[in-house]
Amino acid sequence: AHLAIEKGDQQFLMMKGGAFIALPVWFHRCLCMYAMARTNKTKKTKYMAQAKRIHKELTNSLKNKNPNSLHCLSLLNAEKAALTNKKNREDDVRKQYNDAISMSTRGGYVHDTALAQERFADYLYSSVGDLQEAKYHLEKSIQRYTNWGAMGVVEHLHNKYQDILVGSSTK
Numbered sequence: 001a002h003l004a005i006e007k008g009d010q011q012f013l014m015m016k017g018g019a020f021i022a023l024p025v026w027f028h029r030c031l032c033m034y035a036m037a038r039t040n041k042t043k044k045t046k047y048m049a050q051a052k053r054i055h056k057e058l059t060n061s062l063k064n065k066n067p068n069s070l071h072c073l074s075l076l077n078a079e080k081a082a083l084t085n086k087k088n089r090e091d092d093v094r095k096q097y098n099d100a101i102s103m104s105t106r107g108g109y110v111h112d113t114a115l116a117q118e119r120f121a122d123y124l125y126s127s128v129g130d131l132q133e134a135k136y137h138l139e140k141s142i143q144r145y146t147n148w149g150a151m152g153v154v155e156h157l158h159n160k161y162q163d164i165l166v167g168s169s170t171k
Contacts, residue, residue: 023061027072030054031119034079038126048083055080071107074100075116082123090128097123114144118157125164135164 033051037044055076062069078096081089097120104113121137124130138161145153158165 023058023066023069023072026054026058027069027076030058030076031079031115034076034083035119035122037083038079038123044083051076051080071100071103071109071112074103075112075119078116078123079119082127093123094120110144110148111150114141114148114150114153117141117144121161125161131164134161138164 030051033047033054037047037051040047055073058069058073058076062073074096078093078100081093081096097116100116101113101120104116117137118141121134121141124134124137128134138157142154142157142165145151145157
């Protein structure tokens, strides 16, 4: 994400038409930008600016009758809401993450459901401090990644969140 910022990556937003692979690429790029904005406070505005541009283009994709972007946009909306520091917004953010999880699940996107639960757990852990619910969503995310066969991601999550997962049955 930081390389795209430093190099002034202007070639993005060329999604009109294009290859079928464009949506997942831009979705993950936008998600990374939001994640970096959450963790890197000094460059938050730069990451947010990039993310907002991509997010807008993905929203236009949905308006142009691309139903495959609905669950992606739902997660991006939750990530964006998590970054706004308004009081009394926590319930709305929780609802948006739960909606993203539900939409991904109903659409059969196992990997995106796991990703949504992982991002929700990260939000709960790092921004809210709700360790119990964060652990629940991490365990569900690990279970989905395991079912999908993404053992590298499972190992990464165990290492990153070992303090939360202590005593968990997902090991």
